[in-house]
Amino acid sequence: MAWQDNAATQPNRCGMAWQAFWPRQCGWRGQKVYVVEIFFPKDPEGVLGPPQGGHIARLEFRRRLDRDSDAREAFQRQVREEQERRRQEREARVIPDTDAGLVEFFLDTEAREIEVEIARLRPRLNQPFFDYIQRELAQIKFAITRTAEMEDRLIELEAMQKVLLEGVEAYDKLQNDLVTAKERLTKILQSSDKKSTLLEMVERNELNMSILTLLDENIASARTSNQEEAVAFMENVRTSILKYITWKKMASQLNCESVIYATGVSSTVMASQKRELRLWFTVAVCDLYECGISYSVRCDDACCYRSCFSNKVCLPFVALLVRLNTEGGGDGGANSCRPFIAFVLGGPGSGKGTQCARIASDFGFAHLSAGDLLRHEISSGSDKGQMILDIIKEGRIVPSEITVELIRKAMETTDAKRVLIDGFPRCEENRIAFERITGTEPDLVIFFDCPEDEMVKRLLGRNQGRVDDNIETIKKRLKVFDNLNIPVVDYYSSRGKVHKIDATGTEEEIFGAVRNLFASLRF
Numbered sequence: 001m002a003w004q005d006n007a008a009t010q011p012n013r014c015g016m017a018w019q020a021f022w023p024r025q026c027g028w029r030g031q032k033v034y035v036v037e038i039f040f041p042k043d044p045e046g047v048l049g050p051p052q053g054g055h056i057a058r059l060e061f062r063r064r065l066d067r068d069s070d071a072r073e074a075f076q077r078q079v080r081e082e083q084e085r086r087r088q089e090r091e092a093r094v095i096p097d098t099d100a101g102l103v104e105f106f107l108d109t110e111a112r113e114i115e116v117e118i119a120r121l122r123p124r125l126n127q128p129f130f131d132y133i134q135r136e137l138a139q140i141k142f143a144i145t146r147t148a149e150m151e152d153r154l155i156e157l158e159a160m161q162k163v164l165l166e167g168v169e170a171y172d173k174l175q176n177d178l179v180t181a182k183e184r185l186t187k188i189l190q191s192s193d194k195k196s197t198l199l200e201m202v203e204r205n206e207l208n209m210s211i212l213t214l215l216d217e218n219i220a221s222a223r224t225s226n227q228e229e230a231v232a233f234m235e236n237v238r239t240s241i242l243k244y245i246t247w248k249k250m251a252s253q254l255n256c257e258s259v260i261y262a263t264g265v266s267s268t269v270m271a272s273q274k275r276e277l278r279l280w281f282t283v284a285v286c287d288l289y290e291c292g293i294s295y296s297v298r299c300d301d302a303c304c305y306r307s308c309f310s311n312k313v314c315l316p317f318v319a320l321l322v323r324l325n326t327e328g329g330g331d332g333g334a335n336s337c338r339p340f341i342a343f344v345l346g347g348p349g350s351g352k353g354t355q356c357a358r359i360a361s362d363f364g365f366a367h368l369s370a371g372d373l374l375r376h377e378i379s380s381g382s383d384k385g386q387m388i389l390d391i392i393k394e395g396r397i398v399p400s401e402i403t404v405e406l407i408r409k410a411m412e413t414t415d416a417k418r419v420l421i422d423g424f425p426r427c428e429e430n431r432i433a434f435e436r437i438t439g440t441e442p443d444l445v446i447f448f449d450c451p452e453d454e455m456v457k458r459l460l461g462r463n464q465g466r467v468d469d470n471i472e473t474i475k476k477r478l479k480v481f482d483n484l485n486i487p488v489v490d491y492y493s494s495r496g497k498v499h500k501i502d503a504t505g506t507e508e509e510i511f512g513a514v515r516n517l518f519a520s521l522r523f
């Protein structure tokens with residue numbers, strides 16, 4: 001059959017597409033070559049005869065190989081030997097000095113070796129070399145008479161030129177990708193603040209599969225040399241990158257304009273980078289690629305999804321994203337211009353006010369202290385002032401309506417895009433009242449964790465003339481904190497919003513941790 005004969009004399013078409021143009025393999029030199037597309041047409045009349053055998057035998061052979069580990073090992077040995085043989089052959093080849101010699105060298109190169117040789121001889125495959133080929137081609141094309149030999153040479157040279165040009169382009173692109181990926185990966189791995197570096201790269205759209213592939217190779221090599229710590233560190237980086245890439249893919253599939261990036265396994269709130277999505281969400285346990293993610297989503301109709309993210313139950317979330325994106329839905333504008341809200345919690349004297357002042361100055365937050373607002377109300381001589389003073393003196397909590405109203409007004413009068421609400425909510429009642437009155441939730445909750453004796457020491461040394469900084473009231477405040485404030489922390493923890501910060505140590509040390517957290521946020 002004609003097509004089968006042709007097939008038998010064609011170059012091997014496996015591998016890169018351009019190999020289809022490769023005119024000859026080793027030993028083909030001088031043969032006439034026909035580049036023919038091979039199709040496998042339907043053959044209803046059986047013109048082509050019965051199918052050729054061999055499939056069953058090959059399958060059986062494969063099965064036997066699977067069963068027989070000795071045979072498998074022998075096979076692998078053979079493969080290794082073949083690779084070694086090819087390597088030696090390659091090394092034994094003399095690389096010519098001239099362009100003319102190089103042309104012959106490539107014409108004699110087997111198709112399966114061509115990629116390796118292009119990589120090896122890339123510096124020689126320059127413009128003068130391609131000019132040289134072009135000149136030879138021109139000479140043949142414009143010759144007054146053309147012999148059969150010249151015709152063959154023309155086909156050979158044209159095919160080789162095409163292969164080399166495409167091969168060089170592919171190689172350069174690969175090299176470029178690799179160099180860039182290597183530089184980016186080095187930057188990530190050497191960064192002292194890994195999260196910020198990753199986020200910067202997210203912004204510049206620099207995280208891609210090439211980095212991931214390179215990282216995988218590094219992890220494998222560290223694993224082989226038993227560098228457990230390096231493996232764990234790189235695995236961690238890998239998870240973050242993969243998470244981002246997955247989000248990005250998901251966002252692009254949903255035709256989202258922006259990528260929503262959740263950073264850190266321990267749940268950081270990420271407002272969507274483009275506010276028009278009008279979506280804020282937190283990711284509590286984020287392990288997207290295994291589809292085990294807890295999340296909460298808040299939007300216009302105050303719907304609050306909380307679910308274990310599996311392939312089955314992620315649909316409402318996806319649907320919500322689509323709706324927000326395609327219908328321009330969301331919160332109808334009510335929340336689209338609301339500031340980023342961080343609640344700052346911690347026992348009395350844990351250092352909330354001190355750290356808030358620094359966050360405000362370094363990260364451009366408005367600092368609203370619930371205690372200060374209440375004290376201001378007392379000093380304003382308002383109707384409620386005396387009542388508030390009495391409550392504070394006893395270390396109790398002021399009724400939520402009063403405190404939330406003061407906070408709401410203060411929020412209204414600030415045009416800051418980020419707000420710290422310090423010392424609030426002190427109890428579940430505070431929290432619920434805030435949500436009800438403002439119709440919103442914090443994006444982030446910071447909890448300063450400090451031992452009692454340290455808090456007492458700090459409060460007694462605060463020396464601001466506060467009516468509640470005496471040992472009697474302090475004891476009561478600590479009790480109230482334990483009974484009423486910890487449940488609020490637990491509530492937000494379960495929603496993946498809490499960032500606990502160890503509040504022992506110097507002010508500077510604590511702010512180091514705070515700075516890291518805020519630097520990793522996108523507001």
Ligand SMILES: Nc1ncnc2c1ncn2[C@@H]1O[C@H](COP(=O)(O)OP(=O)(O)O)[C@@H](O)[C@H]1O
Pocket residue numbers: 346347348349350351352353354355458459461462463503504505506507508510
């Ligand atoms: N890390 C720290 N180490 C020692 N003292 C501190 C530290 N942070 C704050 N302080 C001091 O402790 C007292 C209570 O701090 P403050 O920020 O007012 O606490 P709170 O947030 O509970 O109101 C203040 O006098 C403050 O100067």
Ligand SMILES: Nc1ccn([C@H]2C[C@H](O)[C@@H](COP(=O)(O)OP(=O)(O)O)O2)c(=O)n1
Pocket residue numbers: 347348349352369370371372374392395396397398399403422423424425426430468477
């Ligand atoms: N949400 C709040 C915040 C403070 N208060 C009252 C009760 C607190 O003991 C005082 C002082 O609070 P402030 O936050 O300034 O002081 P501490 O953090 O407890 O040191 O104000 C309240 O009733 N409700």
